[in-house]
Amino acid sequence: xxxxxxxxxxxxxxxxxxxxxxxxxxxxxxxxxxxxxxxxxxxxxxxxxxxxxxxxxxxxxxxxxxxxxxxxxxxxxxxxxxxxxxxxxxxxxxxxxxxxxxxxxxxxxxxxxxxxxxxxxxxxxxxxxxxxxxxxxxxxxxxxxxxxxxxxxxxxxxxxxxxxxxxxxxxxxxxxxxxxxxxxxxxxxxxxxxxxxxxxxxxxxxxxxxxxxxxxxxxxxxxxxxxxxxxxxxxxxxxxxxxxxxxxxxxxxxxxxxxxxxxxxxxxxxxxxxxxxxxxxxxxxxxxxxxxxxxxxxxxxx
Amino acid sequence: xxxxxxxxxxxxxxxxxxxxxxxxxxxxxxxxxxxxxxxxxxxxxxxxxxxxxxxxxxxxxxxxxxxxxxxxxxxxxxxxxxxxxxxxxxxxxxxxxxxxxxxxxxxxxxxxxxxxxxxxxxxxxxxxxxxxxxxxxxxxxxxxxxxxxxxxxxxxxxxxxxxxxxxxxxxxxxxxxxxxxxxxxxxxxxxxxxxxxxxxxxxxxxxxxxxxxxxxxxxxxxxxxxxxxxxxxxxxxxxxxxxxxxxxxxxxxxxxxxxxxxxxxxxxxxxxxxxxxxxxxxxxxxxxxxxxxxxxxxxxxxxxxx
Numbered sequence: 193x194x195x196x197x198x199x200x201x202x203x204x205x206x207x208x209x210x211x212x213x214x215x216x217x218x219x220x221x222x223x224x225x226x227x228x229x230x231x232x233x234x235x236x237x238x239x240x241x242x243x244x245x246x247x248x249x250x251x252x253x254x255x256x257x258x259x260x261x262x263x264x265x266x267x268x269x270x271x272x273x274x275x276x277x278x279x280x281x282x283x284x285x286x287x288x289x290x291x292x293x294x295x296x297x298x299x300x301x302x303x304x305x306x307x308x309x310x311x312x313x314x315x316x317x318x319x320x321x322x323x324x325x326x327x328x329x330x331x332x333x334x335x336x337x338x339x340x341x342x343x344x345x346x347x348x349x350x351x352x353x354x355x356x357x358x359x360x361x362x363x364x365x366x367x368x369x370x371x372x373x374x375x376x377x378x379x380x381x382x383x384x385x386x387x388x389x390x391x392x393x394x395x396x397x398x399x400x401x402x403x404x405x406x407x408x409x410x411x412x413x414x415x416x417x418x419x420x421x422x423x424x425x426x427x428x429x430x431x432x433x434x435x436x437x438x439x440x441x442x443x444x445x446x447x448x449x450x451x452x453x454x455x456x457x458x459x460x461x462x463x464x465x466x467x468x469x470x471x472x473x474x475x476x477x478x479x480x481x482x483x484x485x486x487x488x489x490x491x492x493x494x
Numbered sequence: 495x496x497x498x499x500x501x502x503x504x505x506x507x508x509x510x511x512x513x514x515x516x517x518x519x520x521x522x523x524x525x526x527x528x529x530x531x532x533x534x535x536x537x538x539x540x541x542x543x544x545x546x547x548x549x550x551x552x553x554x555x556x557x558x559x560x561x562x563x564x565x566x567x568x569x570x571x572x573x574x575x576x577x578x579x580x581x582x583x584x585x586x587x588x589x590x591x592x593x594x595x596x597x598x599x600x601x602x603x604x605x606x607x608x609x610x611x612x613x614x615x616x617x618x619x620x621x622x623x624x625x626x627x628x629x630x631x632x633x634x635x636x637x638x639x640x641x642x643x644x645x646x647x648x649x650x651x652x653x654x655x656x657x658x659x660x661x662x663x664x665x666x667x668x669x670x671x672x673x674x675x676x677x678x679x680x681x682x683x684x685x686x687x688x689x690x691x692x693x694x695x696x697x698x699x700x701x702x703x704x705x706x707x708x709x710x711x712x713x714x715x716x717x718x719x720x721x722x723x724x725x726x727x728x729x730x731x732x733x734x735x736x737x738x739x740x741x742x743x744x745x746x747x748x749x750x751x752x753x754x755x756x757x758x759x760x761x762x763x764x765x766x767x768x769x770x771x772x773x774x775x776x777x778x779x780x781x782x783x784x785x786x787x788x789x790x791x792x793x794x795x796x797x798x799x800x
Contacts, residue, residue, distance in 0.1 A: 332512040335776045339738030344772055347760045424637050431639045455651050465640035472635035
């Protein structure tokens with residue numbers, strides 16, 4: 193056994209520039225990330241092509257969709273995943289629900305990452321009173337429990353699809369802002385930025401040529417992991433009846449509408465529950481793999 | 495230590511002050527007119543006006559905030575529009591049920607999470623390790639209402655091991671606690687795994703092994719306590735996650751706690767209750783974080799106070 197005298201290796205990968213081709217290759221070599229990518233791709237394709245592939249109109253209450261006693265039908269040859277409490281085809285509703293859930297998940301997370309990145313960069317790069325005020329406000333927002341704050345906001349405003357998107361974004365930008373702020377601060381203090389400044393580069397050049405490209409990997413990781421959080425939040429709000437309003441199907445409100453039947457018709461909770469978990473799990477698996485690849489030093493809770 | 499404590503306390507108070515401003519402003523954004531809501535549909539304009547006067551809704555905004563804040567400092571969270579009772583009375587009556595549920599949730603997430611993480615670390619890179627880590631990913635990706643309904647279906651409806659709902663006996667506590675704990679178990683198992691792998695690499699573990707101690711003794715006397723301590727210090731932070739979780743879990747199981755109170759208030763747009771619970775949750779989170787920050791350096795001297 194040797195006594196280690198070598199200096200600590202410099203964590204070069206910490207702020208490694210973002211190189212897409214290599215990253216995709218590395219993702220495909222990880223079984224879990226590959227699984228996640230395939231599931232995401234499948235759900236996206238099904239959601240986009242939903243109008244052409246659904247067996248029934250998602251809002252059509254089919255004449256043979258209920259038993260004579262008026263209860264939902266179990267999965268069968270005509271209705272592959274069964275029917276819901278109003279005799280509508282569950283598969284068709286799930287496929288259309290994928291559109292709602294994906295749209296809200298991606299849009300809400302996109303807005304959250306944009307706000308978070310903007311706040312984090314302004315506070316981290318320019319600092320000053322504005323920066324300090326922004327970060328104190330971020331601290332303040334962190335004192336509110338995310339889901340509860342979303343519930344409050346959604347309950348206060350009349351829920352519509354875009355209100356749900358905004359509510360989720362308002363709750364989720366905070367963590368991104370904190371992380372981008374820390375990254376920007378540590379970047380701004382590094383030697384190559386000092387050197388640039390010494391060479392006479394202005395703020396704009398440093399920001400766009402050096403700081404932003406180095407933040408791209410963080411944005412990509414959070415842009416992926418965050419979608420998992422936002423889709424779960426959407427499902428929960430819709431389940432509580434303050435998210436997407438029926439008859440527009442979303443995976444959460446399908447369970448909300450049908451939960452009184454769950455003892456006699458468990459498929460009405462099982463299938464939507466399964467797709468929610470699959471989608472959130474896939475974005476988590478891909479996001480976690482991306483974090484591993486792009487930034488081996490940063491791990492833990494998010 | 496004293497200076498650090500004082501600074502953290504002042505920070506906490508400032509954040510709570512900010513929290514009160516945010517909740518107050520949210521009340522202002524509400525489209526519904528509280529005076530009209532309290533008066534009911536058949537009220538005359540004069541009645542609405544007198545309620546408005548009584549609530550101080552005609553005062554300038556800073557005076558209204560001052561009234562709101564001084565009421566808060568006296569423990570007055572306002573009155574429920576519809577139940578005609580003080581919010582603090584309602585919350586106080588339901589607090590024990592929620593605290594019991596949270597305690598159950600903490601036990602479940604720790605027992606599940608720490609065991610899974612420990613086993614995964616000891617069987618590193620085996621099939622079992624991979625399976626457990628996939629399970630932990632599923633745990634953090636499953637919405638609590640889905641977990642709750644599935645557990646209800648399997649263990650209460652099909653197997654009949656536990657009652658479907660209700661409050662009072664131990665068997666009624668099991669499924670809600672488990673539902674609340676699944677998310678944290680997912681996080682804790684991953685933290686425990688990496689903490690154990692870290693600790694097992696340390697010199698003092700090698701020394702203990704070299705002394706000829708039995709493998710189990712090394713693991714449970716020397717490795718596990720060192721891996722667990724920094725993780726347990728974070729329990730305070732879970733309070734925030736639980737404050738959100740109880741709304742969902744209590745509505746699934748009909749658990750008569752603060753979460754159900756909130757859920758019912760949401761259905762009826764009873765703003766004072768919603769705001770009161772939000773405020774209490776924020777206080778709980780600030781306190782939880784403060785505790786986590788104070789406990790961590792006490793049990794792990796390697797953490798430096800900043």
